[in-house]
Each structure stands twice: as C-alpha cells, then as structure tokens.
Amino acid sequence: MIVGVDEAGRGPLAGPVTVAAVVLGDTIEGLDDSKKLSEAKRLLLVDEIKTKALCWSVVHVSVERIDQINILQATMQGMQQAVKQLSISPEKILVDGNKCPEFDVASEAIIGGDGKVAAISAASIIAKTERDHLMQRIAEDYPEYGFAQHKGYGTQQHLDALKKYGPCEHHRKSFAPVKQLIQMELL
DSSP: OEEEEEEEOSSOSBSOEEEEEEEOOSOOTTOOOGGGSOHHHHHHHHHHHHHHSSEEEEEEEOHHHHHHHOHHHHHHHHHHHHHHTOSSOOSEEEEESSOOOOOSSEEEEETTGGGTOHHHHHHHHHHHHHHHHHHHHHHHHOGGGTHHHHTTOOOHHHHHHHHHHOOOTTBOTTSHHHHHHHHHHHO
C-alpha cells in the first residue's frame, strides 16, 4: 500500500495549506501535477480519483497554525495528519518535494513527484481542488479581496485589495506583505 502525499497553498498570503493523501487502486488516465492541468481537467479527474482510490483524506491546516509554527512545519503536520486519517495503513509513503515529515513507516520525498508518481499526482489534484473550493467559499464572505480568482496568492489584484481594506481573518499575518501592512497600521 503506497500512499501519495502532496499539498496545495504553501505560497499564498491567505487561506489554509491543504494536504491530501491518496492510496490508488485502479489506474487513472491523465494524472499529472495539478498545476499543469486546467481547472476543468482537475475537476473531472478529482471525481474519478475519489471514486477509484482505495482511500483518500484531506487536511486543511489553518492560517492560525501557519502563523504559529511557520508554513513548512504546518505543511509537515498536515501531511502527518492526512496519512493518519487514511482508512488503510500504508507500507510506504511518497511525498512530493524535498522534505518528508517523520512517519511510522518508510517514506521518501520525491522532487517533482506530482508529475512522476500517480499516487502523488492524485494527491496533488485533490489538494488543489479542495483548497480552491474552500477559497471560493471564503470569497463569498470577503468578495473585496478577489479570493475566487487568485485563491489567496499574491497577485497585484490581491495586493491592491490588501492595501485598500487591510488584512482579514483569512490572511497569514506572518507572511511578509501582510506583516508589513500590519506593522504600518501600528505606526
């Protein structure tokens, strides 16, 4: 039982980091790094992945947690939690990237794994679609920031909205552009 693990949302200024863990069963055609797929293709694949996978899980690590322990540690904790939530005990865990959190079983970090290993690709797609969906829901309460379009990333539209409205509860206060705005407001 090989588990693929990946995250979405390490770089944005707002929203959680989302981690998915997947144990695939049947072969699924078209899997790839979620960033290389169109939104329409991701949405088609995510339903197939969730249906065909032996098991899968998703963890959203909160903005508060990210600000407390930093984005890398929050991502590592999310990976550990996502694997623990699986209904199947893994024999090996494959993680996209160059770092692996500590697990109770053999694990390996694979740079570019989301484009090389089907289970990691599947986790990449689930994490991205789940996070995007969550950011669209947040956008309903905070339309002024444009979260539905940029998903919390530091686009010019987002930076302009931050300057105009200040940060909201979903902004990562430890990330430089947000932190600088808060410090300027305190002066």
